[in-house]
Amino acid sequence: xxxxxxxxxxxxxYLTRLRRFETKLGERLQVLSHPDQFEEKLDKSSASYVxxxxxxxxxxxxxxxxxxxxxxxxxFLSSFLNMQSNDFLTGEEILLLGHFDFxxxxxxxxxxxxxEEEKIEAYRHAVNQIDEEVExxxxxxxxxxxxxxxxxxxxxxxYPLIKGSAKGLFKSGKIPLAQINVINLDAHTDFRPAxxxxxxxxxxxxxxxxxxxxxxxxxxxxSYIQQNVWLDFVNNPFLDLISYEDIFLHEKRxxxxxxxxxxxxxxxxxxxxxxxxxxxxxxxxxxxxxxxxTVMHARQYVNFVAQDLKPAYLHICEGAAQLSDGRKTDTIxxxxxFLVADFVKARQDLKIN
Numbered sequence: 001x002x003x004x005x006x007x008x009x010x011x012x013x014y015l016t017r018l019r020r021f022e023t024k025l026g027e028r029l030q031v032l033s034h035p036d037q038f039e040e041k042l043d044k045s046s047a048s049y050v051x052x053x054x055x056x057x058x059x060x061x062x063x064x065x066x067x068x069x070x071x072x073x074x075x076f077l078s079s080f081l082n083m084q085s086n087d088f089l090t091g092e093e094i095l096l097l098g099h100f101d102f103x104x105x106x107x108x109x110x111x112x113x114x115x116e117e118e119k120i121e122a123y124r125h126a127v128n129q130i131d132e133e134v135e136x137x138x139x140x141x142x143x144x145x146x147x148x149x150x151x152x153x154x155x156x157x158x159y160p161l162i163k164g165s166a167k168g169l170f171k172s173g174k175i176p177l178a179q180i181n182v183i184n185l186d187a188h189t190d191f192r193p194a195x196x197x198x199x200x201x202x203x204x205x206x207x208x209x210x211x212x213x214x215x216x217x218x219x220x221x222x223s224y225i226q227q228n229v230w231l232d233f234v235n236n237p238f239l240d241l242i243s244y245e246d247i248f249l250h251e252k253r254x255x256x257x258x259x260x261x262x263x264x265x266x267x268x269x270x271x272x273x274x275x276x277x278x279x280x281x282x283x284x285x286x287x288x289x290x291x292x293x294t295v296m297h298a299r300q301y302v303n304f305v306a307q308d309l310k311p312a313y314l315h316i317c318e319g320a321a322q323l324s325d326g327r328k329t330d331t332i333x334x335x336x337x338f339l340v341a342d343f344v345k346a347r348q349d350l351k352i353n
């Protein structure tokens with residue numbers, strides 16, 4: 001993992017606003033004391049969750065999207081580290097590992113590609129390199145019996161998370177085949193053809209390469225479904241989607257009924273949990289939605305699936321603090337922080353009950 005930056009305790013405390021009579025998550029989260037002994041220390045850690053960032057927008061740009069998905073990690077980190085450590089969430093169950101920095105790949109592309117199409121090809125080539133490193137990390141985490149929590153970045157990172165998690169769970173003997181299910185809350189299927197890696201086809205690559213067993217996506221806008229992709233979902237019993245319109249316009253099911261329908265389709269296998277922030281109305285992302293679900297729906301989704309499924313990983317992606325067109329927000333970090341906290345607390349509640 002040439003592009004990974006490990007954090008130490010000083011890194012966490014630098015972003016944590018210490019206050020008398022209070023304890024913040026930044027004071028309680030675990031870190032690796034010796035990154036050079038990564039696998040050994042990971043195995044010995046008492047943490048159940050390993051949190052890391054993939055702040056890149058290369059996959060989004062490779063999909064002709066707006067840049068900016070690389071800007072959410074630091075605001076999230078600042079917000080999350082300053083949440084209170086209390087009986088609801090102490091923070092001691094989470095190992096904050098660090099983040100990937102693919103800035104050198106971005107720099108090379110921006111300064112050497114001579115045309116827009118050459119840039120697209122270069123971005124897609126770079127996504128393959130990102131895939132390799134994210135896959136390696138997620139494999140190591142799941143093989144050690146931990147649950148990766150990955151904050152993106154583009155949705156291209158679903159592919160290496162699926163592949164790496166499947167390999168890690170297989171290596172640890174938890175599944176008979178290197179294959180997992182995935183549930184995804186998203187305005188898009190991200191099941192475009194496998195004609196070059198980008199943020200719009202991670203699940204297609206995972207399915208074609210045999211690492212994705214069942215895939216169910218909730219909240220897809222009907223106007224965003226390509227006809228050939230729709231036919232794939234209609235004709236493949238291992239693919240399922242419930243559109244935004246079926247839930248909120250035609251009212252065939254309410255939101256939680258839709259989520260329950262999708263979790264019921266999953267077998268006892270481990271399941272990756274994806275949430276693309278472009279599904280939430282007015283949240284800044286590479287594909288902002290003027291019509292979408294609410295923040296409360298997103299939090300209910302994370303809480304429900306965390307308890308109803310066996311999570312292979314949690315992946316929250318596509319959010320931005322600032323887009324390449326200049327639009328900004330100061331709430332994206334807090335939103336992602338709530339979602340991560342909701343996931344961990346839901347898993348804890350499951351153990352308590």
